[in-house]
Amino acid sequence: MANDPRTATHSGGNATFRSLFRLREYRAVYLATLINWLGDYLSRAAVTVLVYHKSQSVLLSAASFAVGFLPWIVGPLLSAIAERYPYRRVMIVADLTRMALIALLLVPHMPVPLMLLILLLAGLAAPPAQAARSALLPELVGRERLPLATALQQTASQTAQVVGYLAGATLAVALTPRIALGLDVLTFLFSALLVASGVRPRPATNPDSGRTHLLRETGEGFRLVFSHPLLRSIVTVVFTVTVFAIVPEGLAAAWAVEGTPGHSSSNLDQGLIMAAGPFGFVLGGILFSRLVPAHRRARLVPYLAVSMPLLLVPSIFGPPAPFVAALVMLSGLTQGALLPTLNANFTLAVPDGYRARAFGVVGSGVQVTQFTAVIVTGLLADHFRLPLVVGLWSIGGAVVMLLIVLSWPRQGLPEPAAGAGRMER
Known part of the structure; x- marks a missing residue:
């Protein structure tokens, strides 16, 4: 039975980094999230460079970055989908979907409008995945450890942003943007594998009978x-x-x-x-x-x-x-x-x-x-x-x-x- 985040303490006394990372499921989700974010920011930086090289247009390059915001306009609707299915499954399917779509960007000579469309489609998987991850977290760590776990998740996001942007831009300029995109594809694969192997299945919170x-x-x-x-x-x-x-x-x-x-x-x-x-x-x-x-x-x-x-x-x-x-x-x-x-x-x-x-x-x-x-x-x-x-x-x-x-x-x-x-x- 899943732990109740309002009562569970996991018998560890005060919340510490050590007590958090002793939890196998939390370790899997944390590492998957960190790898996922690194790949996301890596590809954002690389895609802007790739689009600019292909189009020589600052506007299109900026559009390739801004397109990541668009799926969030319907984010609440997409997040409601995550409630209908087990959170673990939502995270895995979202990672594999983004992996497949980002891999298409590795095809040579792809027109810029098609690239923007692929980015938009890949971005649609982000709201349900993020919502599922946030909703699952209290079930993994319990009430006492939740503030520390949340802080770690958010600081990991900020760290990944700095490292991902820097690495993506460096690889795109020094070598080729497609190397950064290839790494992004791998990060989604690793993230899906970590969640599949490290998080146990749980039932959906909004099953068929309640829909x-x-x-x-x-x-x-x-x-x-x-x-x-x-x-x-x-x-x-x-x-x-x-x-x-x-x-x-x-x-x-x-x-x-x-x-x-x-x-x-x-x-x-x-x-x-x-x-x-x-x-x-x-x-x-x-x-x-x-x-x-x-x-x-x-x-x-x-x-x-x-x-x-x-x-x-x-x-x-x-x-x-x-x-x-x-x-x-x-x-x-x-x-x-x-x-x-x-x-x-x-x-x-x-x-x-x-x-x-x-x-x-x-x-x-x-x-x-x-x-x-x-x-x-x-x-x-x-x-x-x-x-x-x-x-x-x-x-x-x-x-x-x-x-x-x-x-x-x-x-x-x-x-x-x-x-x-x-x-x-």
């Missing part, structure tokens, strides 16, 4: 997330963090050039700014999860939420790139402390049978807000000085966060959303 219409099931996920006070507060903070956290990464190239005009060091400055956030996130996630007791983490959420955009406000004065990178790193450190805590509390508050749908709502919202924030601030930066745009954007973020946390629910560890399990089907 209705897919759109209705998707709507139930939205209603659960936005009708429950704690869940609604958590997703509001997460979306707001995303709106203000993605800006340094999205504008790093222009920011570096504007900060060091006419100097070859602008590429290094861009790399510093882009890597600073993920580096800070990794550091903050690990330190906060290990050094701050669980009962204090929830109390610190409002303070962390306000300080995240506040740390970027000094950029309004147009400091040099290394100072900007330091600000971004501190902001990332705060995110690393904040988001895993919110993620774990969100997971604990969502009842069985709704987790994949709930995570689909959050995942899609994060992707859409990221895309929107980069587009809006990019348009503003075309008309005003970039440091001014980022500084004022961050001031606005601090004000919005302050208004949100003033109504933050004052409660301890979350309980499952009341009445969700009785929602009319």
Whole structure:
């Protein structure tokens, strides 16, 4: 019988890295996730180079990167599918599907429009796979270890982003983009094998007898997330963090050039700014999860939420790139402390049978807000000085966060959303 994440402790005392990695199923999912993300970021960087080489078009190259956001528009619907089947099977099928589709990009002389279509189709497998993985995690580690496990998953994502982008771009420029794509194909295969061999089968949380219409099931996920006070507060903070956290990464190239005009060091400055956030996130996630007791983490959420955009406000004065990178790193450190805590509390508050749908709502919202924030601030930066745009954007973020946390629910560890399990089907 699957462990109940609200009561299971796996008899290990306090949660530690050692106690987590003693769990065979968690090790398999963690390694599969890390390998999966590495391949994903590796191929994103390589595909942009490949498309640019074939088309000599900056627009098409950017489109090959942006197409990864599009599947998340229907992410909640796709995530509802993950609830209908065993999570393990969803993850395996999604990996094998992406493996087969990415392998098609290795075919020589493929037209760019067809490449973009393949990328779009491959991206459709990401929302259900990610939702299934997030929903399965509490069943693997139990309530006590969930915050630490969540922090490890999210810091692994940030690490994979830095390494994958760097390796993908390097392989694409120094050798050929197809080597990076070939490695991506292998990562999906290894990920599927790890999950198949390391995770035991479990029944679907929404079996045939409980199914209705897919759109209705998707709507139930939205209603659960936005009708429950704690869940609604958590997703509001997460979306707001995303709106203000993605800006340094999205504008790093222009920011570096504007900060060091006419100097070859602008590429290094861009790399510093882009890597600073993920580096800070990794550091903050690990330190906060290990050094701050669980009962204090929830109390610190409002303070962390306000300080995240506040740390970027000094950029309004147009400091040099290394100072900007330091600000971004501190902001990332705060995110690393904040988001895993919110993620774990969100997971604990969502009842069985709704987790994949709930995570689909959050995942899609994060992707859409990221895309929107980069587009809006990019348009503003075309008309005003970039440091001014980022500084004022961050001031606005601090004000919005302050208004949100003033109504933050004052409660301890979350309980499952009341009445969700009785929602009319």
